[in-house]
Amino acid sequence: MNVRIAKNSGFCFGVKRAIKIALEASKKNHEIVTLGSIIHNPQMVAKLESEGIIKVDNFDQIKKRPTIIRSHGVKKEILDELIKNDIEIINATCPYVSKTQDYAKSLSEEGYYLIILGDRDHPEVKALRSYVDKEVLIVANADELEDKQFKKIGIISQTTRRVEDLQELVKKLVPKCHEMRVINTICNATTVRQNSTLNLAKVSDIMIVIGGKNSSNTKMLAKICESFVKTYHIEIACEINKKWFINKQNIGLTAGASTPDWVIVEVYNHILECVGNINKVENIEDIPGFRED
Amino acid sequence: MNVRIAKNSGFCFGVKRAIKIALEASKKNHEIVTLGSIIHNPQMVAKLESEGIIKVDNFDQIKKRPTIIRSHGVKKEILDELIKNDIEIINATCPYVSKTQDYAKSLSEEGYYLIILGDRDHPEVKALRSYVDKEVLIVANADELEDKQFKKIGIISQTTRRVEDLQELVKKLVPKCHEMRVINTICNATTVRQNSTLNLAKVSDIMIVIGGKNSSNTKMLAKICESFVKTYHIEIACEINKKWFINKQNIGLTAGASTPDWVIVEVYNHILECVGNINKVENIEDIPGFRED
Numbered sequence: 001m002n003v004r005i006a007k008n009s010g011f012c013f014g015v016k017r018a019i020k021i022a023l024e025a026s027k028k029n030h031e032i033v034t035l036g037s038i039i040h041n042p043q044m045v046a047k048l049e050s051e052g053i054i055k056v057d058n059f060d061q062i063k064k065r066p067t068i069i070r071s072h073g074v075k076k077e078i079l080d081e082l083i084k085n086d087i088e089i090i091n092a093t094c095p096y097v098s099k100t101q102d103y104a105k106s107l108s109e110e111g112y113y114l115i116i117l118g119d120r121d122h123p124e125v126k127a128l129r130s131y132v133d134k135e136v137l138i139v140a141n142a143d144e145l146e147d148k149q150f151k152k153i154g155i156i157s158q159t160t161r162r163v164e165d166l167q168e169l170v171k172k173l174v175p176k177c178h179e180m181r182v183i184n185t186i187c188n189a190t191t192v193r194q195n196s197t198l199n200l201a202k203v204s205d206i207m208i209v210i211g212g213k214n215s216s217n218t219k220m221l222a223k224i225c226e227s228f229v230k231t232y233h234i235e236i237a238c239e240i241n242k243k244w245f246i247n248k249q250n251i252g253l254t255a256g257a258s259t260p261d262w263v264i265v266e267v268y269n270h271i272l273e274c275v276g277n278i279n280k281v282e283n284i285e286d287i288p289g290f291r292e293d
Numbered sequence: 294m295n296v297r298i299a300k301n302s303g304f305c306f307g308v309k310r311a312i313k314i315a316l317e318a319s320k321k322n323h324e325i326v327t328l329g330s331i332i333h334n335p336q337m338v339a340k341l342e343s344e345g346i347i348k349v350d351n352f353d354q355i356k357k358r359p360t361i362i363r364s365h366g367v368k369k370e371i372l373d374e375l376i377k378n379d380i381e382i383i384n385a386t387c388p389y390v391s392k393t394q395d396y397a398k399s400l401s402e403e404g405y406y407l408i409i410l411g412d413r414d415h416p417e418v419k420a421l422r423s424y425v426d427k428e429v430l431i432v433a434n435a436d437e438l439e440d441k442q443f444k445k446i447g448i449i450s451q452t453t454r455r456v457e458d459l460q461e462l463v464k465k466l467v468p469k470c471h472e473m474r475v476i477n478t479i480c481n482a483t484t485v486r487q488n489s490t491l492n493l494a495k496v497s498d499i500m501i502v503i504g505g506k507n508s509s510n511t512k513m514l515a516k517i518c519e520s521f522v523k524t525y526h527i528e529i530a531c532e533i534n535k536k537w538f539i540n541k542q543n544i545g546l547t548a549g550a551s552t553p554d555w556v557i558v559e560v561y562n563h564i565l566e567c568v569g570n571i572n573k574v575e576n577i578e579d580i581p582g583f584r585e586d
Contacts, residue, residue, distance in 0.1 A: 163468050171464040174477060175456050175484075181474045184467060191468075 004289035005253040007196040012189045012257035014094025015039050018071040021092040026051050034068040039258040040215035073097045073127035096159050100185040101131045107154030108132040118158030142168040150177040159187040160217035197221050197254040201228040204252030209233045210267050211256030218256030237270035297582035298546040300489040305482045305550035307387030308332050311364040314385040319344050327361040332551040333508035366390045366420035393478040394424045400447030401425040411451030435461040443470040452480040453510035490514050490547040494521040497545030502526045503560050504549030511549030530563035
């Protein structure tokens with residue numbers, strides 16, 4: 001039996017950076033808060049709490065403590081409120097997300113009607129939308145488009161969407177407008193991870209996708225795998241059921257951009273245990289597939 | 294037996310306008326020239342010659358006579374040469390084509406690498422390309438794209454292409470660039486005519502496409518019909534072969550944007566004759582289908 005992990009699984013640049021910023025800030029302060037989860041991974045959030053980095057859910061709970069802006073960014077009005085109340089801001093917004101906010105603003109200011117490909121309930125998209133004063137259309141895919149004509153449209157995407165969905169959206173919009181300006185704001189690491197996952201799913205008998213149940217990019221990985229093979233989306237090792245592996249030869253693993261390495265290693269070791277293999281690994285780099293071409 | 298014509302067949306706004314401009318100019322001048330065919334229809338060009346509107350093929354043949362710029366436009370360097378030589382210019386460029394030239398220029402000036410969907414040997418595209426000083430990519434369809442990455446691309450189209458081809462091109466370019474600006478320069482009349490032709494082809498046993506063998510938009514109509522039904526592209530009535538109609542119940546007609554009404558009427562009457570029908574029509578409006586919904 002083979003247990004392999006998709007290349008490029010786990011933490012992306014933006015997540016690594018956000019956690020580093022948070023940990024450095026926690027050394028200088030007795031207690032700091034993050035407004036919402038700093039990343040969409042409950043295990044990592046719990047670990048950070050033990051370092052004095054407390055997650056709060058609304059503005060009133062901040063109580064003047066230094067506040068980390070999480071990787072997905074935050075609504076403009078909340079940022080304004082923090083400034084107004086003279087609260088120290090530690091900005092851990094992913095630079096790619098910040099850039100997308102800048103594009104949203106400038107496209108709208110230049111007279112483009114903004115269309116965002118994304119999940120309207122996701123914090124990244126909520127924040128993104130807040131940078132535009134005018135009407136904005138948010139669609140999860142091309143099928144959600146109504147039969148409406150536009151003059152000038154600007155199109156951007158939540159950083160973790162599939163490039164194929166952006167392609168379909170843009171294709172469908174061509175006859176619906178006179179002019180369109182598309183800025184591909186999908187993070188390259190997202191595309192690379194999705195492709196590696198797809199390739200592994202194609203040659204696996206079962207896929208285990210590891211990451212927060214609230215993680216948009218992890219859910220997208222699960223969706224991609226599901227079209228090829230039986231797929232389970234789990235957060236931690238103990239969710240695994242031994243029966244999943246009966247008569248399975250090739251077990252594939254992948255993990256979202258916000259899934260810590262130690263969680264992935266625990267899952268891998270737990271699978272080995274389930275299938276009666278006594279080997280263990282210490283580091284994610286030792287899981288077959290992680291660094292292979 | 295039914296012989297029907299696709300709605301919106303024949304002269305478009307730009308062609309009607311060009312001929313009107315030419316005829317008005319010919320009243321004021323003993324002899325005027327057009328540099329290249331004013332429109333891509335040999336029958337119309339021959340008719341205009343009888344009105345003293347002479348087609349010349351190159352600059353030297355102009356011999357200082359007032360010169361009509363044809364509906365497809367002309368290369369910038371030729372326009373400059375006419376001005377330099379103080380030759381009277383009668384501009385019959387289709388306004389939609391002129392607009393496309395403006396877009397080509399401004400996109401390039403704003404730093405977009407220009408990609409033109411079109412036929413690189415067509416006069417409209419040659420003229421269009423001449424308005425850009427930098428490198429330009431001209432592709433007939435998405436399949437011609439090479440595996441290359443771009444930073445900022447501007448996309449425009451020859452006015453007579455299919456919107457579906459522009460959609461495919463744009464879709465394929467999304468992952469190949471960071472930013473794209475698409476201006477849909479396909480003439481609406483072209484799209485409407487293509488759709489009417491497509492709808493008629495679907496319910497016909499044979500399609501006769503009437504128009505210049507050198508007419509890009511007519512060739513496109515023939516291409517569209519061919520995917521549904523046996524199709525003949527003809528210029529004039531005498532090209533018709535009686536045998537085409539044996540055992541055919543539904544005969545469909547369509548005509549390009551540069552096909553004069555009288556040519557269409559001749560073809561229609563000739564078909565009726567071939568199938569033993571003694572009726573005749575005087576005007577294109579009397580051909581079944583022309584004004585129907």
